[in-house]
Amino acid sequence: MxxxxxxxxxxxxxxxxxxxxxxxxxxxxxxxxxxxxxxxxxxxxxxxxxxxxxxxxxxxxxxxxxxxxxxxxxxxxxxxxxxxxxxQDLHAARYFLNPQFQYGVISSNEMIREVMDGLKKVITRLEPNMDAQVKATNQLLLFRDKQETFGTPLVQRAWKQSNPVEWWIIHGSCAPELQKIAVKSQPYEDEE
Incomplete structure (x- = not known):
């Protein structure tokens, strides 16, 4: 060497x-x-x-x-x-409106802001009626805070075992404007 x-x-x-x-x-x-x-x-x-x-x-x-x-x-x-x-904003909306993530995961504050910004843009894009946009936005709190039917034991157990679209169709009737946005924004199992 x-x-x-x-x-x-x-x-x-x-x-x-x-x-x-x-x-x-x-x-x-x-x-x-x-x-x-x-x-x-x-x-x-x-x-x-x-x-x-x-x-x-x-x-x-x-x-x-x-x-x-x-x-x-x-x-x-x-x-x-x-x-x-x-x-993409749609990914943020899908994330927020997917009950598996809303109820099963703790997110950072930075991510919550990013998700909410994207979600509001998707609500505006998918729902042309301003009054329905406001109602859907207000109904976000019902969903997030497990209020009304979102807080029942059946609904809280179902999110663990359901496809998000099916979950919203079956359990989202207490928030009809948000239900409409959630169903439109979530992919079915064979999408993406």
Whole structure:
């Protein structure tokens, strides 16, 4: 081995045995692990709807925020890709109006704002009547807060076992304007 190769080997050894190298490697693993989970979901045999991917991305971001010191740098990269290629207002509406996510998942405040903005745009797009838009928007609280029939034990148990469209058709009658929006915005099982 020549003198140059010995020097290069020593430099590599110094880097690899250094504390900073392993801290960065650990940080990168903490970033990549949640993202790999999202990729597994997308690449699985059963193709998920965008609302499931939406929720998986949110979970990944929260895990990165929880586990990484410099999470904002990673979030910027994820957000750039998400915003310009994957995120659509309709996906946000589907996410919010899917009872599996509304009642079964805790979202970040940042995501709630993003979802609500997209949802309001979809309501405006799908419902041309301004009075019906206002009613649908007001009915969001009934759905979110499990009021009226949304809070009954049957309805709360059914969301775990039902397709979102069928759930809304059967259980959404206490919020007819929102029911109409929810049914129009949710995909059926074979869509997407």
């Amino acid at each position: 020549g003198e140059g190769k010995d020097w290069a080997a020593l430099q590599c050894e110094k880097i690899i045995l250094g504390k900073e190298f392993w801290q960065k490697a650990t940080e990168l693993c903490k970033v990549h692990e949640p993202l790999v989970r999202v990729l597994r979901l997308v690449d699985g045999d059963e193709k998920p709807t965008m609302s499931f991917i939406y929720e998986a991305i949110d979970r990944a971001k929260l895990a990165i925020k929880r586990d990484c010191r410099y999470y904002t740098e990673y979030w910027k990269i994820i957000e750039t890709r998400w915003s310009f290629q994957l995120h």
